[in-house]
Amino acid sequence: MKDLDxxxxxxxxxxxxxxxxxxxxxNSGGSISKDPRFAKFFQSNPxxxxxxxxxxxxxxxxxxxxxxxxxxxDPSDSVWSNIASKLKEESTDKEEN
Amino acid sequence: MQTKPNPGFxxxxxxxxxxxxxxxxxxxxxxxxxxxxxxxxxxxxxTLCLRMLGNVSxxxxxxxxxxxxxxxxxxxxRGESAFSTWLHRLTVNLVLMHLRKKGLQLVSLEETINxxxxxxxxxxxxxxxxxxxxxxxxxxxxxxxxLLPPGYRMVFxxxxxxxxxxxxxxxxxxxxxxxxxxQLHKARLKLRELLRESxxxxxxxxxxxxxxxxxxxxxxx
Numbered sequence: 001m002k003d004l005d006x007x008x009x010x011x012x013x014x015x016x017x018x019x020x021x022x023x024x025x026x027n028s029g030g031s032i033s034k035d036p037r038f039a040k041f042f043q044s045n046p047x048x049x050x051x052x053x054x055x056x057x058x059x060x061x062x063x064x065x066x067x068x069x070x071x072x073x074d075p076s077d078s079v080w081s082n083i084a085s086k087l088k089e090e091s092t093d094k095e096e097n
Numbered sequence: 098m099q100t101k102p103n104p105g106f107x108x109x110x111x112x113x114x115x116x117x118x119x120x121x122x123x124x125x126x127x128x129x130x131x132x133x134x135x136x137x138x139x140x141x142x143x144t145l146c147l148r149m150l151g152n153v154s155x156x157x158x159x160x161x162x163x164x165x166x167x168x169x170x171x172x173x174x175r176g177e178s179a180f181s182t183w184l185h186r187l188t189v190n191l192v193l194m195h196l197r198k199k200g201l202q203l204v205s206l207e208e209t210i211n212x213x214x215x216x217x218x219x220x221x222x223x224x225x226x227x228x229x230x231x232x233x234x235x236x237x238x239x240x241x242x243x244l245l246p247p248g249y250r251m252v253f254x255x256x257x258x259x260x261x262x263x264x265x266x267x268x269x270x271x272x273x274x275x276x277x278x279x280q281l282h283k284a285r286l287k288l289r290e291l292l293r294e295s296x297x298x299x300x301x302x303x304x305x306x307x308x309x310x311x312x313x314x315x316x317x318x
Contacts, residue, residue, distance in 0.1 A: 066258055
């Protein structure tokens with residue numbers, strides 16, 4: 001991982017910038033594209049700006065996947081049937097012992 | 098540089114109506130209360146298993162295991178973290194143990210440290226028209242996530258979807274936090290590539306798009 005404290009983003013190549021990206025994302029809370037420290041760099045490197053915006057979009061949209069929606073999000077009914085019968089077996093075993 | 102909290106962390110901690118009471122009652126052996134806990138959390142637990150395993154049958158087996166494990170361990174839940182956080186961590190650990198038992202090196206990250214040429218994200222700085230067009234809908238993203246190499250998928254799901262921190266992921270996957278950060282970045286790069294391919298195919302003439310759309314790749318798995 002690259003050290004962000006010593007980085008000079010104004011005079012950086014795109015390859016160098018990419019090496020900082022994992023740490024930047026972790027430390028910026030996912031809003032690198034709006035960070036004024038990188039404005040000059042993004043202006044000179046629009047492809048990097050596009051990459052960062054895309055990665056931010058992906059990370060943002062990923063949060064929406066946490067809450068499952070729609071058909072196919074539920075396990076089949078047999079899962080609960082199996083759980084219920086195993087729990088019954090276990091409680092019967094407990095009572096017998 | 099200031100560290101902002103991961104928004105996923107708070108999302109996982111959202112209280113669910115009736116949950117606390119159901120936990121207390123289930124701890125005292127009330128079967129209806131346990132059934133309620135199952136009803137409240139089955140979707141999230143199953144979806145988590147499905148994303149990690151990529152297989153419906155295995156995901157259902159692990160969902161079953163997770164809830165059986167929950168029943169046995171519920172007495173040890175002290176409420177120090179949100180119940181859903183605790184349950185998801187329990188589920189992740191069970192799935193990882195299952196994968197290790199199967200002898201799969203999915204969690205060693207070996208594969209993602211040295212991914213095959215086909216699986217590794219391509220570096221495309223300098224190329225034109227590199228940006229995703231518009232927003233990414235959740236169905237398309239879900240399909241693309243399913244196409245990620247297992248090691249990338251694991252870290253992406255745990256961090257970006259489930260909201261675990263890198264230090265937590267590092268502990269679970271037995272790797273360094275730096276490695277977790279690096280794998281997450283590669284996973285996002287790979288997703289971008291897959292999503293761009295999907296968008297290009299959607300814009301292509303009908304026969305070409307039909308052949309290799311993301312949806313068909315997923316169905317073929």
